[in-house]
Amino acid sequence: MSTPRVAVVGFAQAPNLASAGTTSGVETLVPVFRQALANAGLDRRDVDFWCSGSSDYLAGRAFSFVNAVDAIGAYPPICESHVEMDAAWAFYEAYVKILAGEAETALVYGFGKSSAGLLRRVLALQLDPYVVAPLWPDSVSVAALQARLALDAGIITEKAMAEVAARSRADAADNPYAQVRGPVDTDAPYLADPLRVHDCAPVSDGAAALVLASGDCALAAPQRAWITGVAHRIDPQGLGERDLTTVPSATAAAEAAGLPDDLDVAELHAPFTHQELLLRAALGLRDRVRINPSGGALCGNPMFSAGLARIGAAAEQVMSGRARRALGHATSGPALQQNLICVLDAETHEAEGREAE
Amino acid sequence: MLSAPLNIGFDYTRSLGPVLGRFMAGLRDRRVLGSRSADGRIHVPPLEYDPATHAPLTDLVEVASTGTVLSWTWTDHPLEGQPLDRPFGWALIRLDGADTAMLHAVDAGTRDRMQTGMRVHIRWSPERTGHIRDIECFEPGSAAPVPPSADTGEPVTIMTTPIRLSYTHTTSTDESRYLRALAEGRLLGQRCPVCHKVYVPPRVCPADGVPTEEEVPVRDHGTVTTFCVVNVPFPGQRLDPPYVVAQILLDGADIPIPHFVIGDAGQVRMGMRVAAVWRPPEDWTTTPENIVHFRPTGEPDAPYESFEEHL
Amino acid sequence: MRAAVLGTGQTHHRTRRTDVSMAGLCREAIDRALADAGVDWSQIDAVVLGKAPDLFEGVMMPELFLADAIGAAGRPLLRVHTAGSVGGATANVATSLVRAGVHRRVLAVAFEKQSESNAMWALSIQPPFTAPIGAGAGGYFAPHIRAYIRRSHAPGHIGALVAVKDRRNGARNPYAHLRQPDITLESVQASKMLWDPIRYDETCPSSDGACAVVIGDQAAAEASTRKVAWIRATAMRTEPTFFAGKDHVNPRAGAEAARALWQAAGITDPLDQVDVAEIYVPFSWFEPMWLENLGFAEAGHGWKLVESGETALGGRLPVNPSGGVLCSNPIGASGMLRFAEAAMQVMGRAGEHQVAGARTALGHAYGGGSQFFSMWVVSDTAPASV
C-alpha cells in the first residue's frame, strides 16, 4: 500500500475576541465550517471524517463538546471523533486516519470560550492533583517560573522578550482576526515577575477549522499545502523534575517530523514571549526563518483552537505562495509540556521514512 | 444576549496509593519524604514510578525542611484557594537532600525579598491532616528546624481537595430571543430553512447545521411521547421522588422537550394530552422555569401513529 | 496494513479503589497488558489515553500529569474523549496509528476513577437558562426503553432476564465489580424500581477501573509468541443528541456503524458469523435494543434472542460473557473493556467465561444520548486482504 500524500486544503477561523459566543461553540462554528469548506471547494457531505478538540473545564460542565456536533449537521450520521486537547492533536488524529486509508477528506475543528471562567485559575487544574493543583498556582505564575529560570541561565533576556512582543503586535496589524495589536510598553507592570502584560497571550474566545484531503481530492482543491511530516511528543509534567529551559519534546518531535533546514516561515504556538525564544532554540530555527507573521498566540490565543490555528496560518502562507516551506507548531499543558510539529510544503516530494509521513 | 453565573464545586476525595499516602502521612507528622529512583536521585515531591525503568518506587527517604529557591515569581493579588491571602512569592524549591524541586508559596512580605538562590524553610500548618497543604508555605531563611512530631503510624489513604470554579454562562442570540418570549408567556419555535422542522427552543438545526430562522409560535399544549417515573434520589434533584419526567411534543413543534407531568401521575401514559402550568405572570422572567410543570388536560389520547416518529 | 491486539489487561473493578492513585489504577491495567502481550516498555511507540469527562476526577486533561507514570514521556500521547464510547474510540484510534504505518506497537489505556467525585453530580450540573428537569442517569434512557417496549411488544421480564444472565456471567470473571452467582429472575424483579421501567438490578454499578490493550502491526503480531487477536474491522459513527425525527430506540448512527463494520469485516450474516459479542449495555434493556441496532436481529425481534437464551453462554450468540457493563462500569474504560474482552475471547484467554471455540468477536461501545458509536471485530486469523 503506498502512503497517501495529504494536504491542507482549507482553513478558517473566527475573530479572536476577549468575549464572544457561547461555551457550546455552535453558533461560532457554523460560519467557520462554511468558510473552511468553501476555501477547500468541498461540501460538508464530502467530508469523510470530522475531528475536534475542546475542553470541558473551559465550559465548566461535562460533555461540553457534544453540543458542538450540532454545528456540523450530523444527520445522516457522520464519522467523527474528539480529543480533549488542542485541536492540533485532532488534526493529527485526522491525518493518521487518512494515512491509514480510512478517509480521504477530513475537517478538523477546535473551539473554546476561554473567558467563561478565570482562565489562569482554571488551568491550575492541569497540574498534579495531589501535590500541586491544591495550591492553585495559576498558569501565568507557572510560566513566570520558567521564564526566570531561562533569564537566570542567560539563555534569554528581557530585551529579547520585549522584541518578540513588539514584532508580534506589529505583525498582527495585518491580521484581521487578531485580538491584540499596537505598540508595546516596555515599562508595563509585571503580571507575574518577570512577565509583563505584553509577554503574555490575551484571554481569547474563538474557533478554527481546517480541511485535509489526500490524493485526487487534494489535487482538485483550489489550493493546497502538502504535509511532509507531523510528529508530537510529551515531556514529564513535574515542574521541578525537568529542566524547564529546554523543550525536549519539541526537539524530539521536530526530529521525528523531519523539520527541514530551509524553512521560510514558522508559526509557533508560544503563549508567552520567553516560550517563543525557548522554542526557537529547541527547534534550531535559523535567523532567516520568519516567525509568526500572523502575530501568533501573543495576539490571540483561543484555547483549544490556537494550536490548530498555527498550522492553519502556516498552511495559508504556503497556499498563498508567500512561503515554500512552513512549520506549524502547537503546544499544550504547562510550561511547554507537550508539542506538535507539522511541516508544510508547496510541493509534494518522496517520503524519507519519516514518522507519520 | 443573556448571561448568568455558573458556579461548580465539589470536595474531591483523592485516594493516594502507597507512595503518595506515605508522603502525605509524613507531612502530617512534619516530615518530608522523597522517593529514590534507580539512578539514586531523590524526588520531592515523590514520583510513584521510576522515569527510566518504569518500576514502582518503594524506597522513601526523609529530606530536610529547609531548601533553596531555584526560581520564583511574585503574586500581588492572590487568587481564591492559593496558600496565602496577601502578596506572596511562588517558588521552585529544592529541599536539602532532594534532587528535584517542589512548587510552593513563600511568605516573603515584599517582592524585593525574593531572589534566586535564597534559603527558605517550611512553615507547617498548625492543623495537619495528611495533605500537601500541611505545608502552609515557606518562609525566608534557614530557621532552626521544628522537630517532627511522633510518627502516629496512621496511614493516609485519602486526601480531600475542594474545587470551586466560577463561570459566566452566556446564551446564544436564538436562545435569548426564546427566553425573552418566555418572559412574556410565549413559547417560541423556529423553523429550519432546509428540513422545515420546527425547533423549540430555537437552535442551529442539528441535522442540517444551519441556523433556524422563521419564527413559529408553539402552543403550550402537547402530547406525552414517552416518559419515566423517577423513584431514585440523587444530588441536585428539585422534586421529591416519585415524579414523572416525560418527553412532551408541543403542538406545532417537531421535537419533544423533557418536563415534569404532575397530577394524575399514576395515569401518565404514552399519548396523554398535557398542558403547561405557568407561574403567576408577575413572576415571569427570562427562564424556562416560568413553566412549573405540565398537567393532564383530560382530552382523548393522541393516537400512537401521531407521535411514533418522535420516539 | 494489518493490526492485531497483542495483549490486554484490566484492573479489579470496585466502587472505590482507595488503595491506588490514578497512576496506580492505570498502571495495574497497563502492566497486565504488557505482560499479556509479552512486550516491554522499550517496544511501545506511542500511548493513547481515553477517559470520560474530566469533571469526574477534577483534573483538567489528567494525561498531562500522568504522562510519566503511564510511560508516555518522550513519546506521542493522545487523549481521546467521545463520551461513553471513549474506551472503544481509544482502541480504534490506536488501531489507526498502527494501520497507517506510523507505529509498530501502541499502548491504549482507558480509566475512570469515579470515587474521586460523584458522576451523578458532575452530570447534573445545570447551566443557567435551562429547565431544571433532573431525571438522573437512568432517567435519560428509561423513556427510550419504554418506547422500545411499546414498539417491539417485548414482554416485561426481558430486562430482568438480561440482568440475571450478565450478573451470573460476571461471577465467572475475577475482575468484575458485581459478582452474583445466585441472582434469580425473581430477585431482579423484586428489586426496587428506580426509573420506571428500569429496576435497580437492571442498572450498571459505579466503578473505579482501568483497561489497557497493546496493539501491534503485522510484524509485531508475527513476532508474538502468544496468540493475537487480529483486528478485522473498526467503525465509528456519530449523530446529534437531539434532532427532529431522531430514533432514540434504534439510532441510525449505530445501525450505520454496524453496517460499515460488517461490510469491512466481510461478514454477511452477523448472527451466524460472529461467535461472541461484548456489547455496551448499561441498562439491561439495551441488550435487545442493540441486538437489533447491530443487525443480529430484525427490528422488534431482539428480545426473542434474549428470551430463548441464545445470548447466554452456550447460546447461539453469547453476549457479555464477562458480565459486561452491568457488572463493571468504570465509565471511560467500559468501552475498552468490551473491546478487550472480545479480543480475550478470540485469543482463548477469557478463563472461566471463555466461549468455547470463539473465533470471531464483536466489541461495541456507545455514548452520549445514544449518538456516539465505536466498534470492532476481532478474529483469531489474519484478515485475507487489507
Ligand SMILES: [Zn+2]
Ligand atoms: Zn433542518
